[in-house]
Amino acid sequence: MAEKKERIFVKGNEAIGLGALAAGCRCFFGYPITPQNDIPEFMSQALVDAGGQFVQAESEVAAANMLLGAGASGVRAMTSSSSPGVSLKQEALSYMAGSEIPAVVVNMTRGGPGLGDIGSSQGDYFQATRGGGHGDYRLFVLAPCGAQEAYDMTYRAFDLAFSFRNPVMILGDAIVGQMKEPIVPREPKAVDPEEGADWRLIGAPKSGPSKREHRIIKSLFLNDGELAGQNKHLQAKYEAWKKLVEFETYETKDADLVVVAYGSIGRIAKSAVRALREKGKKVGLFRPKTLYPFPDKALEKLAKEGKRFLTIEHNLGQMVEDVRLSVRHYADSDLFCVYPGNMPSPDDFMAPIVRALGRK
Numbered sequence: 203m204a205e206k207k208e209r210i211f212v213k214g215n216e217a218i219g220l221g222a223l224a225a226g227c228r229c230f231f232g233y234p235i236t237p238q239n240d241i242p243e244f245m246s247q248a249l250v251d252a253g254g255q256f257v258q259a260e261s262e263v264a265a266a267n268m269l270l271g272a273g274a275s276g277v278r279a280m281t282s283s284s285s286p287g288v289s290l291k292q293e294a295l296s297y298m299a300g301s302e303i304p305a306v307v308v309n310m311t312r313g314g315p316g317l318g319d320i321g322s323s324q325g326d327y328f329q330a331t332r333g334g335g336h337g338d339y340r341l342f343v344l345a346p347c348g349a350q351e352a353y354d355m356t357y358r359a360f361d362l363a364f365s366f367r368n369p370v371m372i373l374g375d376a377i378v379g380q381m382k383e384p385i386v387p388r389e390p391k392a393v394d395p396e397e398g399a400d401w402r403l404i405g406a407p408k409s410g411p412s413k414r415e416h417r418i419i420k421s422l423f424l425n426d427g428e429l430a431g432q433n434k435h436l437q438a439k440y441e442a443w444k445k446l447v448e449f450e451t452y453e454t455k456d457a458d459l460v461v462v463a464y465g466s467i468g469r470i471a472k473s474a475v476r477a478l479r480e481k482g483k484k485v486g487l488f489r490p491k492t493l494y495p496f497p498d499k500a501l502e503k504l505a506k507e508g509k510r511f512l513t514i515e516h517n518l519g520q521m522v523e524d525v526r527l528s529v530r531h532y533a534d535s536d537l538f539c540v541y542p543g544n545m546p547s548p549d550d551f552m553a554p555i556v557r558a559l560g561r562k
Contacts, residue, residue: 215240221356266294276402282308296335300421304363457486
């Protein structure tokens with residue numbers, strides 16, 4: 203009989219820190235902003251105890267550029283922030299993607315635009331999935347719905363970042379970050395000391411058995427055709443990510459209407475769908491776990507089966523554009539928005555779902 207793993211009771215933000223440590227994170231650079239402050243607070247002690255380095259930078263801009271430097275040297279490193287703080291990191295994220303530097307970035311979103319409030323929101327979907335900085339680049343974006351997924355996705359994010367030499371984003375929100383629930387932790391990863399050995403910048407010996415040519419990591423390509431070649435290379439990498447899409451389906455097999463929602467809203471919507479199922483309503487849930495790459499083919503398959511769709515978001519309508527692109531040849535999607543500044547419950551979703559279900 204397999205030994206039962208011990209569960210621990212933690213906040214979502216703390217689960218992210220624990221997942222990072224288990225994945226071999228050894229550098230963290232941050233700056234305080236609500237509602238993600240539990241992450242740097244946790245890492246300031248736990249990471250040092252694990253033999254790593256914690257730096258509270260003088261600004262979000264500085265933290266992101268420290269992350270760039272650590273990633274370029276092959277160190278598993280992470281930063282975290284909330285919405286306006288992540289906006290300030292965008293230039294460095296574009297540089298990291300263009301230079302192919304691995305890193306993990308956590309955005310526990312808050313209400314906006316502007317300073318907004320410290321409550322939950324999904325208003326950063328465009329920023330995360332479109333590459334919020336300049337140029338043509340993408341981040342691999344994972345969207346947890348609770349503490350266990352926050353832990354597991356952070357753990358996985360470091361492997362993805364180094365496999366593809368690209369920043370990976372965990373897109374959560376105040377609900378995911380502040381909820382407290384049990385998680386099952388993993389065994390800490392033994393990081394290969396040779397990880398990134400063919401590209402990391404750790405100094406080029408001029409003599410001896412390890413003598414080699416010096417390396418350059420850059421995002422500046424000035425020779426004729428050089429930048430076009432780099433962009434073609436990056437695009438091929440982003441296309442390869444499409445094989446790694448993840449999503450959850452719930453009661454979609456016989457559903458007439460499929461609710462599409464992610465993160466904390468996906469979790470709340472699932473409760474509403476479950477309650478409506480008990481009343482005999484043929485509704486289901488589709489919850490993307492990867493926001494980029496987006497699970498468009500899985501949604502298209504449901505559309506081919508004749509399903510109708512309702513997208514529910516805690517913003518004014520962002521992911522709905524990807525849903526509509528996914529199903530456009532066979533269906534459309536209604537939209538129900540929870541305005542940032544309001545905290546939804548399953549009851550708030552019941553009437554919109556029933557209305558969409560009755561619409562032909």
